[in-house]
Amino acid sequence: MLAVAVAEARAGLAEGGIPIGAALFTADGELLGRGHNRRVQDDDASTHAETAAFRAAGRRAGYRDTVMVTTLSPCWYCSGLVRQFGIPRVVIGEARTFHGGHDWLAEHGVEITLLDDPGCAAMMAGFVEARPELWFEDIGRD
Protein backbone atom coordinates (compact mmCIF):
# COMPACT_ATOMS: atom_id res chain seq x y z
CA MET A 1 0.00 0.00 0.00
CA LEU A 2 2.93 2.34 0.64
CA ALA A 3 3.83 2.20 -3.07
CA VAL A 4 0.68 4.17 -3.95
CA ALA A 5 1.53 6.89 -1.42
CA VAL A 6 5.13 7.01 -2.66
CA ALA A 7 3.93 7.35 -6.27
CA GLU A 8 1.79 10.30 -5.16
CA ALA A 9 4.73 11.91 -3.36
CA ARG A 10 6.90 11.51 -6.46
CA ALA A 11 4.18 13.01 -8.64
CA GLY A 12 4.07 16.00 -6.30
CA LEU A 13 7.83 16.40 -6.48
CA ALA A 14 7.75 16.22 -10.28
CA GLU A 15 5.17 19.04 -10.27
CA GLY A 16 7.52 21.20 -8.20
CA GLY A 17 5.56 20.55 -5.04
CA ILE A 18 6.16 19.18 -1.57
CA PRO A 19 6.74 15.40 -1.89
CA ILE A 20 4.24 13.93 0.54
CA GLY A 21 1.70 11.39 -0.70
CA ALA A 22 -1.12 9.43 0.89
CA ALA A 23 -3.84 6.94 0.07
CA LEU A 24 -6.95 5.67 1.83
CA PHE A 25 -7.68 1.96 1.49
CA THR A 26 -10.24 -0.42 2.86
CA ALA A 27 -8.92 -2.86 5.43
CA ASP A 28 -8.67 -5.52 2.72
CA GLY A 29 -6.64 -3.32 0.40
CA GLU A 30 -9.14 -1.73 -1.97
CA LEU A 31 -8.00 1.78 -2.94
CA LEU A 32 -10.59 4.42 -2.01
CA GLY A 33 -8.66 7.61 -2.72
CA ARG A 34 -5.13 8.89 -3.28
CA GLY A 35 -3.52 12.30 -3.36
CA HIS A 36 -0.57 14.51 -2.56
CA ASN A 37 0.25 17.84 -1.03
CA ARG A 38 -0.87 20.68 -3.33
CA ARG A 39 0.42 23.80 -1.56
CA VAL A 40 2.65 24.85 -4.43
CA GLN A 41 0.64 23.50 -7.35
CA ASP A 42 -2.69 25.10 -6.36
CA ASP A 43 -1.45 27.73 -3.90
CA ASP A 44 -3.61 25.73 -1.51
CA ALA A 45 -2.45 25.67 2.09
CA SER A 46 -5.27 23.34 3.10
CA THR A 47 -4.48 20.34 0.90
CA HIS A 48 -2.05 18.04 2.63
CA ALA A 49 -1.49 14.53 1.29
CA GLU A 50 -3.84 12.92 3.79
CA THR A 51 -6.64 15.45 3.27
CA ALA A 52 -6.26 15.01 -0.52
CA ALA A 53 -6.60 11.23 -0.24
CA PHE A 54 -9.53 11.63 2.16
CA ARG A 55 -11.27 14.00 -0.23
CA ALA A 56 -10.63 11.74 -3.22
CA ALA A 57 -12.29 8.87 -1.36
CA GLY A 58 -15.56 10.80 -1.54
CA ARG A 59 -18.31 11.01 1.05
CA ARG A 60 -18.60 7.99 3.33
CA ALA A 61 -20.95 7.23 6.19
CA GLY A 62 -18.04 5.83 8.20
CA TYR A 63 -14.36 4.95 8.16
CA ARG A 64 -14.19 1.96 10.51
CA ASP A 65 -13.00 -0.31 7.70
CA THR A 66 -10.29 2.01 6.36
CA VAL A 67 -6.51 2.45 6.53
CA MET A 68 -4.70 5.73 5.86
CA VAL A 69 -1.29 5.25 4.30
CA THR A 70 1.08 8.21 4.16
CA THR A 71 4.72 8.71 3.27
CA LEU A 72 5.32 10.94 6.34
CA SER A 73 4.14 11.09 9.95
CA PRO A 74 0.85 13.05 9.89
CA CYS A 75 0.94 16.63 11.17
CA TRP A 76 -1.62 17.74 13.80
CA TYR A 77 -4.04 18.80 11.07
CA CYS A 78 -3.95 15.37 9.42
CA SER A 79 -3.82 13.56 12.75
CA GLY A 80 -6.97 15.45 13.72
CA LEU A 81 -8.60 14.25 10.49
CA VAL A 82 -7.78 10.65 11.38
CA ARG A 83 -9.15 11.01 14.91
CA GLN A 84 -12.31 12.90 13.97
CA PHE A 85 -13.35 10.41 11.31
CA GLY A 86 -12.41 7.35 13.30
CA ILE A 87 -9.88 5.96 10.83
CA PRO A 88 -8.62 3.02 12.89
CA ARG A 89 -5.24 2.40 11.27
CA VAL A 90 -2.43 4.57 9.87
CA VAL A 91 0.58 3.22 7.98
CA ILE A 92 3.48 5.71 7.92
CA GLY A 93 6.46 5.64 5.57
CA GLU A 94 8.78 7.49 7.93
CA ALA A 95 8.92 9.85 10.91
CA ARG A 96 12.63 10.75 10.81
CA THR A 97 12.25 14.04 8.98
CA PHE A 98 9.06 15.06 10.82
CA HIS A 99 7.46 13.63 13.93
CA GLY A 100 3.78 14.56 13.79
CA GLY A 101 0.82 13.44 15.88
CA HIS A 102 1.05 9.68 15.50
CA ASP A 103 1.89 9.04 19.17
CA TRP A 104 -1.26 10.98 20.12
CA LEU A 105 -3.28 8.88 17.68
CA ALA A 106 -1.84 5.69 19.21
CA GLU A 107 -2.86 6.95 22.68
CA HIS A 108 -6.38 7.31 21.32
CA GLY A 109 -6.54 3.78 20.02
CA VAL A 110 -5.38 4.20 16.42
CA GLU A 111 -3.16 1.34 15.23
CA ILE A 112 0.07 2.89 13.95
CA THR A 113 2.49 1.06 11.67
CA LEU A 114 5.73 2.99 11.26
CA LEU A 115 7.70 1.46 8.39
CA ASP A 116 10.81 3.65 8.69
CA ASP A 117 11.28 3.38 4.94
CA PRO A 118 14.69 4.70 3.80
CA GLY A 119 13.35 5.78 0.39
CA CYS A 120 10.64 7.93 1.96
CA ALA A 121 13.12 9.45 4.40
CA ALA A 122 15.66 10.21 1.67
CA MET A 123 13.05 11.85 -0.60
CA MET A 124 11.78 14.08 2.21
CA ALA A 125 15.22 14.90 3.62
CA GLY A 126 16.39 15.90 0.16
CA PHE A 127 13.40 18.17 -0.29
CA VAL A 128 13.76 19.82 3.13
CA GLU A 129 17.41 20.51 2.38
CA ALA A 130 16.62 21.91 -1.08
CA ARG A 131 13.50 23.95 -0.21
CA PRO A 132 13.42 24.58 3.55
CA GLU A 133 11.19 27.66 3.16
CA LEU A 134 8.44 25.61 1.50
CA TRP A 135 8.65 22.90 4.09
CA PHE A 136 8.48 25.31 7.03
CA GLU A 137 5.55 27.10 5.39
CA ASP A 138 3.75 23.78 5.03
CA ILE A 139 3.95 23.00 8.73
CA GLY A 140 3.35 26.55 9.91
CA ARG A 141 6.82 27.09 11.30
CA ASP A 142 8.05 30.66 11.02
Next chain:
Amino acid sequence: MLAVAVAEARAGLAEGGIPIGAALFTADGELLGRGHNRRVQDDDASTHAETAAFRAAGRRAGYRDTVMVTTLSPCWYCSGLVRQFGIPRVVIGEARTFHGGHDWLAEHGVEITLLDDPGCAAMMAGFVEARPELWFEDIGRD
Protein backbone atom coordinates in the same frame (compact mmCIF):
# COMPACT_ATOMS: atom_id res chain seq x y z
CA MET B 1 -16.14 39.09 13.60
CA LEU B 2 -18.73 36.42 14.38
CA ALA B 3 -21.14 38.07 11.93
CA VAL B 4 -18.95 37.03 8.99
CA ALA B 5 -18.87 33.41 10.15
CA VAL B 6 -22.66 33.46 10.71
CA ALA B 7 -23.22 34.86 7.21
CA GLU B 8 -21.13 31.98 5.84
CA ALA B 9 -23.13 29.43 7.84
CA ARG B 10 -26.39 30.91 6.55
CA ALA B 11 -25.08 30.82 2.99
CA GLY B 12 -24.28 27.15 3.45
CA LEU B 13 -27.77 26.47 4.80
CA ALA B 14 -29.35 28.31 1.86
CA GLU B 15 -27.35 26.05 -0.50
CA GLY B 16 -28.76 22.97 1.22
CA GLY B 17 -25.54 22.39 3.12
CA ILE B 18 -24.40 22.03 6.70
CA PRO B 19 -24.63 25.47 8.36
CA ILE B 20 -21.19 25.98 9.78
CA GLY B 21 -19.19 29.07 8.82
CA ALA B 22 -15.77 30.42 9.67
CA ALA B 23 -13.43 33.29 8.93
CA LEU B 24 -9.75 34.00 9.47
CA PHE B 25 -8.84 37.54 10.52
CA THR B 26 -5.70 39.34 11.52
CA ALA B 27 -5.49 40.25 15.19
CA ASP B 28 -6.63 43.77 14.34
CA GLY B 29 -9.68 42.61 12.45
CA GLU B 30 -8.68 42.50 8.78
CA LEU B 31 -10.51 39.68 7.00
CA LEU B 32 -8.07 37.20 5.41
CA GLY B 33 -10.46 34.46 4.31
CA ARG B 34 -13.97 33.17 4.88
CA GLY B 35 -15.84 30.00 4.03
CA HIS B 36 -18.34 27.35 4.99
CA ASN B 37 -18.76 23.62 5.09
CA ARG B 38 -19.09 22.21 1.54
CA ARG B 39 -19.77 18.51 2.14
CA VAL B 40 -23.16 18.59 0.42
CA GLN B 41 -22.50 21.30 -2.17
CA ASP B 42 -19.27 19.79 -3.56
CA ASP B 43 -19.58 16.22 -2.23
CA ASP B 44 -16.39 17.20 -0.44
CA ALA B 45 -15.82 15.55 2.93
CA SER B 46 -12.61 17.50 3.48
CA THR B 47 -13.96 21.05 3.43
CA HIS B 48 -15.10 22.08 6.85
CA ALA B 49 -15.82 25.73 7.59
CA GLU B 50 -12.45 26.33 9.23
CA THR B 51 -10.46 24.61 6.46
CA ALA B 52 -12.42 26.61 3.86
CA ALA B 53 -11.59 29.90 5.60
CA PHE B 54 -7.96 28.82 6.00
CA ARG B 55 -7.72 27.93 2.31
CA ALA B 56 -9.37 31.19 1.26
CA ALA B 57 -6.75 33.12 3.23
CA GLY B 58 -4.12 31.84 0.79
CA ARG B 59 -0.56 30.82 1.52
CA ARG B 60 1.03 32.53 4.49
CA ALA B 61 4.47 32.21 6.04
CA GLY B 62 2.92 32.27 9.51
CA TYR B 63 -0.27 32.66 11.48
CA ARG B 64 0.91 34.27 14.72
CA ASP B 65 -1.14 37.41 14.03
CA THR B 66 -4.39 35.62 13.16
CA VAL B 67 -7.71 34.75 14.77
CA MET B 68 -9.98 31.92 13.61
CA VAL B 69 -13.67 32.67 14.11
CA THR B 70 -16.15 29.82 13.74
CA THR B 71 -19.85 29.38 14.44
CA LEU B 72 -19.26 25.99 16.11
CA SER B 73 -16.64 24.40 18.36
CA PRO B 74 -13.95 23.03 16.00
CA CYS B 75 -13.84 19.27 15.48
CA TRP B 76 -10.53 17.39 15.91
CA TYR B 77 -9.69 17.92 12.25
CA CYS B 78 -10.12 21.67 12.49
CA SER B 79 -8.57 21.83 15.96
CA GLY B 80 -5.55 20.06 14.50
CA LEU B 81 -5.39 22.71 11.78
CA VAL B 82 -5.33 25.46 14.41
CA ARG B 83 -2.61 23.73 16.42
CA GLN B 84 -0.40 22.81 13.45
CA PHE B 85 -0.38 26.29 12.01
CA GLY B 86 -0.01 28.07 15.33
CA ILE B 87 -3.20 30.10 15.11
CA PRO B 88 -3.09 31.68 18.57
CA ARG B 89 -6.77 32.57 19.09
CA VAL B 90 -10.10 30.96 18.27
CA VAL B 91 -13.48 32.66 18.71
CA ILE B 92 -16.36 30.15 18.84
CA GLY B 93 -20.04 30.91 18.35
CA GLU B 94 -21.27 27.99 20.41
CA ALA B 95 -20.35 24.56 21.77
CA ARG B 96 -23.78 23.39 22.95
CA THR B 97 -24.61 21.31 19.90
CA PHE B 98 -21.07 19.94 19.48
CA HIS B 99 -18.11 20.02 21.84
CA GLY B 100 -15.00 19.66 19.68
CA GLY B 101 -11.32 20.06 20.50
CA HIS B 102 -11.28 23.56 21.96
CA ASP B 103 -10.35 22.41 25.48
CA TRP B 104 -7.33 20.61 23.98
CA LEU B 105 -6.38 23.77 22.12
CA ALA B 106 -6.63 25.79 25.34
CA GLU B 107 -4.34 23.25 27.05
CA HIS B 108 -1.83 23.91 24.28
CA GLY B 109 -1.89 27.66 24.75
CA VAL B 110 -4.55 28.74 22.25
CA GLU B 111 -6.74 31.56 23.56
CA ILE B 112 -10.35 30.39 23.30
CA THR B 113 -13.31 32.76 23.39
CA LEU B 114 -16.59 30.86 23.65
CA LEU B 115 -19.45 33.27 22.95
CA ASP B 116 -22.33 30.84 23.59
CA ASP B 117 -24.37 32.69 20.99
CA PRO B 118 -28.05 31.65 21.04
CA GLY B 119 -28.47 32.33 17.30
CA CYS B 120 -25.61 30.01 16.36
CA ALA B 121 -26.91 27.32 18.71
CA ALA B 122 -30.46 27.57 17.35
CA MET B 123 -29.31 27.38 13.72
CA MET B 124 -27.18 24.30 14.37
CA ALA B 125 -29.71 22.57 16.64
CA GLY B 126 -32.39 23.07 14.00
CA PHE B 127 -30.17 21.56 11.34
CA VAL B 128 -29.15 18.56 13.45
CA GLU B 129 -32.82 17.87 14.17
CA ALA B 130 -33.79 18.23 10.50
CA ARG B 131 -30.86 16.36 8.90
CA PRO B 132 -29.20 14.17 11.54
CA GLU B 133 -27.71 11.81 8.91
CA LEU B 134 -25.78 14.67 7.28
CA TRP B 135 -24.52 15.93 10.60
CA PHE B 136 -23.35 12.50 11.76
CA GLU B 137 -21.65 11.95 8.40
CA ASP B 138 -19.85 15.28 8.78
CA ILE B 139 -18.31 14.33 12.12
CA GLY B 140 -17.64 10.70 11.21
CA ARG B 141 -20.17 9.24 13.61
CA ASP B 142 -21.78 6.04 12.35
